[in-house]
Amino acid sequence: MCGIVGYIGTVSAKGLLVEGLKRLEYRGYDSAGIAVMGDKGIDIERAVGRVANLEGKLEGRKGFGGSLGIAHTRWATHGAVTETNCHPHTDNAGKICLVHNGIIENYAAIRTWLGKRGHTFNSETDTEALACLVAELYDGDLEAAGNAALKEVTGAYAIAVISTEEPDVLVCARKGGPLMVGVGSGEYVVASDPSAIVAHTNRAFALDDYNVVRLTRDSIRTSTIHNKDVTPKVMMLEAQLEEIELGGFDHYMQKEIFEQPRALRTTLRGRIDRDEGRIVLGGLLNNAKELVRARKLIMTGQGTALHAGMIGEYLFEDFAKIPTEVEYASEFRYRNPIVEEGTVVCAISQSGETADTLAALDEAKDKGALALGIVNSVGSTISRSTDAGVYLRVGPEIGVASTKAFTGQVAVLTMMSLFLGRRRLMSVEKCKQMIGELEGVPDKIELVLQQADQIKAVTEKHIEKENWLFMGRGVNYPTALEGALKLKEISYIHAEGMPAAEMKHGPIALITDGLPAVFIANQGAQYTKVLANIAEVRARGGHVIAVATEGDAEIKDHADDILWVPEIAEPLSPLLTVVPLQLMAYYAALLRGHDVDKPRNLAKSVTVE
Ligand code: G6P
Numbered sequence: 001m002c003g004i005v006g007y008i009g010t011v012s013a014k015g016l017l018v019e020g021l022k023r024l025e026y027r028g029y030d031s032a033g034i035a036v037m038g039d040k041g042i043d044i045e046r047a048v049g050r051v052a053n054l055e056g057k058l059e060g061r062k063g064f065g066g067s068l069g070i071a072h073t074r075w076a077t078h079g080a081v082t083e084t085n086c087h088p089h090t091d092n093a094g095k096i097c098l099v100h101n102g103i104i105e106n107y108a109a110i111r112t113w114l115g116k117r118g119h120t121f122n123s124e125t126d127t128e129a130l131a132c133l134v135a136e137l138y139d140g141d142l143e144a145a146g147n148a149a150l151k152e153v154t155g156a157y158a159i160a161v162i163s164t165e166e167p168d169v170l171v172c173a174r175k176g177g178p179l180m181v182g183v184g185s186g187e188y189v190v191a192s193d194p195s196a197i198v199a200h201t202n203r204a205f206a207l208d209d210y211n212v213v214r215l216t217r218d219s220i221r222t223s224t225i226h227n228k229d230v231t232p233k234v235m236m237l238e239a240q241l242e243e244i245e246l247g248g249f250d251h252y253m254q255k256e257i258f259e260q261p262r263a264l265r266t267t268l269r270g271r272i273d274r275d276e277g278r279i280v281l282g283g284l285l286n287n288a289k290e291l292v293r294a295r296k297l298i299m300t301g302q303g304t305a306l307h308a309g310m311i312g313e314y315l316f317e318d319f320a321k322i323p324t325e326v327e328y329a330s331e332f333r334y335r336n337p338i339v340e341e342g343t344v345v346c347a348i349s350q351s352g353e354t355a356d357t358l359a360a361l362d363e364a365k366d367k368g369a370l371a372l373g374i375v376n377s378v379g380s381t382i383s384r385s386t387d388a389g390v391y392l393r394v395g396p397e398i399g400v401a402s403t404k405a406f407t408g409q410v411a412v413l414t415m416m417s418l419f420l421g422r423r424r425l426m427s428v429e430k431c432k433q434m435i436g437e438l439e440g441v442p443d444k445i446e447l448v449l450q451q452a453d454q455i456k457a458v459t460e461k462h463i464e465k466e467n468w469l470f471m472g473r474g475v476n477y478p479t480a481l482e483g484a485l486k487l488k489e490i491s492y493i494h495a496e497g498m499p500a501a502e503m504k505h506g507p508i509a510l511i512t513d514g515l516p517a518v519f520i521a522n523q524g525a526q527y528t529k530v531l532a533n534i535a536e537v538r539a540r541g542g543h544v545i546a547v548a549t550e551g552d553a554e555i556k557d558h559a560d561d562i563l564w565v566p567e568i569a570e571p572l573s574p575l576l577t578v579v580p581l582q583l584m585a586y587y588a589a590l591l592r593g594h595d596v597d598k599p600r601n602l603a604k605s606v607t608v609e
Helices: 013-027 051-059 107-116 126-137 142-152 252-258 260-268 288-292 303-320 355-366 381-385 404-423 428-449 452-461 474-491 500-505 527-538 574-591
Strands: 003-008 031-038 041-048 068-074 096-104 155-163 166-175 180-183 188-191 203-206 211-216 219-224 296-301 324-328 343-349 370-375 388-391 467-472 494-499 516-520 543-549 561-565
Touching (some): 003 096, 013 031, 013 051, 013 068, 013 188, 068 166, 126 155, 166 188, 288 404, 296 355, 370 381, 404 428, 452 561, 474 574, 494 500, 500 527
Parallel strands (some): 296 343, 467 494, 467 516, 543 561
Antiparallel strands (some): 003 068, 096 155
């Protein structure tokens, strides 16, 4: 979603801000803009489309030499994708200049109020109303005007604001939308996420809700919007520059699919005690007793994270024998859910910033649940809002279509269910067996990745087809949902995922000659049932692509194309069966000529509800 970059320091802000915007491109956006403080006012440029368009427009422009500036990538919410609606926005006099992420819910009332005071508006945005409100309340102190304005607004925001009246001050604030401050020497870089900061400094802190930071070149003050001092917790950013660069790959999604073996080795490292048949998760130890006594688990998240949670449901019920439910965070938060004693709510999120997931977690905490987080992004809002949790450690995920975060989430859920399973009913032998299987996963994914060319060839056969079905049973039903989601996200092919047996209850009507039907048909308890579902599809002319276990001779008589995965214990099989589906989606998007890492309309991190 929208991205903010701000800079105050000693070097020219322009290049640094544009570079920062490029680092935030992966979040998803449709236009971009920049404002740099100059000697004779603020230089502003905006462009629809890519940051490269903005860069092109800047080439021919004078000015932009200052060392204080703010910049923005916009993902339209209020008003169409036009240059006028692009941020930064100013008040009528050009005195206040502001960028904003999130939604100001009461902006219409603010506009009406400001209109009566003589303000006029060029854009349809809520942001312009906020810039005018800061100007209206300005009385010689930008921070005070910002605070006064933010007290009037409802909704979620992260803002960065500058003023011609105080040309050496940058003020930023947040409620809901993420914002980090990178602390350099004599300079500060503000950004929506660490990827725009790590090139400059590894020292940073995240603003908390209702916090404001006032930055000059040689001072920093953090407070609440009610003017109470706050001591920021500066941390070392773990992401290295090479982790957020392509490093020889064509796309981030491709890089992230192929780095899954390495990423998962890091996820597992130090967390497995093979000799004792135990899982060691430091982030859960303080709450281990409460967890062991849990009566119910609720997994929540959105998108891919929810699919991982659905797999978690099978794992927790199988290994730990804890009744488990899964629910979209967006539904949970408004459903008035019943949270009884002994309920543990587990929020799953790659970014740790998804607005609905965060709200569901808050709802659960308010109702007395123990809050767990399975998060990738260290220091993110969700990771700071939970009682306990486990980081994925798969490194920054830049590709909008989530891949390595999914396998990381499933690996963490597997470890968590074994962690609890061993403390409840699971035998040492069974736990040791599953640990051995889990440790073997990275090598086995490598074997799947070696078949990339073959997977591409199978995808190519069906590339003209506009409708695909994905089916699986048991623990691979969520894998089917994930396969369908991957395909539609980046190739824009319509795809539906479902439990294989559900097909007969409606989707079977869609089967026509040559319709690609992807079945997860690995060896497992329901293998013969899946074969029966395959037969139903073939009888109606569907073209069956099976994800099957190496060495399975029988499947050859049932499927038109086969993508092989190594043998693995069934509960862990999604960690392998999802990989060919990720590659199919990647190649489908490539073959159709789409921009894999910047799919239309999608955002990597959805920070509005
Ligand atoms: C967006 C992304 C998805 C992701 C979902 C949840 O829709 O495009 O890839 O699965 O948000 O994101 P989270 O960061 O909470 O895992």
